[in-house]
Amino acid sequence: MRLALFDKGRLGVVDGDSVVDVTDQLAGGAAAGAAGALHQYIENTAVGPAARFDLADRPRIPLSEVTLEAPLPRPGKIVGAPVNYLDHKAEMEYTTSVADLGVFLKANSSVIGPGHDILLPYSDRRTDQEGELGVVIGRTARHVGADEALDHVFGYTCVLDITVRSGEDRSTRKSFDTFTPLGPWIVTADEIPDPDALDLRCDVGGTTRQRTSTADLIYGVRELIAYTSSVMTLHPGDVIATGTPAGVGPLSHGDRVVLEIARVGRLEVGVDGSEAIAYDGRPGRRDG
Structure with a gap:
């Protein structure tokens, strides 16, 4: 459904x-x-x-x-999995992965739905797309084992985890308003018996940047739920963004971003940089 x-x-x-x-x-x-x-x-x-x-x-x-x-315009929480594909680890030259970094939180106010625009905050800092499978929790999960993890899933959706490449904490760089496009709907878990076998593709401006299978996740969906629920209780309506593969890249004003995940759906949004400001002009900046 x-x-x-x-x-x-x-x-x-x-x-x-x-x-x-x-x-x-x-x-x-x-x-x-x-x-x-x-x-x-x-x-x-x-x-x-x-x-x-x-x-x-x-x-x-x-x-x-x-x-x-957006099927969930204000999720209870959005949990992100950093560096959860080996090819993304290699392209970013990271020495660590999700196994070392754990998970992070994104502000639920960053959610937008299909057809809306990602708003670029800075004119002189790169802002990247990251296409990901989203897992929607359906039952409260606390210290859930991997073998029973999927029993706590309501369904799956497409997630774009938008990221500014700057020096702030990961949660800050990913929590700007409009930085979590979600949708176009939720497919219930009974229609996807194995979330670790889904083809994913993300296009920007008509060019394919990311193509993978969720089979290549470092922490698969089961393991990711088990790990996350050992840290924080997961509640119905929470969303886990499972991580992005190689191919992240800068967004520009006027781009169209399309994320397609087999058996899940197709999410398309625009990009608007008309009100972007210089990074050094951001509120709270300190010299020295």
Whole structure:
């Protein structure tokens, strides 16, 4: 099942090239708060039997006629896995990987949905795209073993982990507003029995920059959930960005970024640098 938010927070089941509005079948309807109706559905699924959506005899709206939004506009937390592909470790000349660095957090205010623009903050600092598989937690996970990790997954989505190449902490460089495009929907876990066998491709400006399989992850999805849950409790609606392969590169004003993951979906966003400022003009800068 593919679940999406569209047209100002409506919850829909995507079926082929159409979407079926099931908002009225969700407890509380559209009054789901800032986290969104899909987040509410995930939480309800985690604590009791999930509502089974009745699609029979319901109107179908062509996807071309709706505006898709980030399926989780305000996740509880976004957990990132740095240096989780060996080829990315080599291209960045890192001496460490996720096994040494652990995980980091991104601000949930950085999320945007399909069709929105990444806003470049600086005119003289490189800002890169990083295409990644996103794992959406469905059940509370604390000290979960790798063998049972997938039992705690609600589904999967596409994530772009946008990054400024500057000297600040990783969480700062990745938490600017618009730096976590997410979507276009969440595919439930039952449709993807093995998340460690998915082809991933990321294009920028019509040129393929990244192409890999999640089989090449250093920490696969199971191991990554197990490790992360040993550090912090994972709650329903949390998102883990599993890491990016080689091919990261600078974004420019006017670029289109397209991330495609087999069996998951296609996420496309733009890039806007019209309001970028000089790095030395940033608030809080100190000389010396």
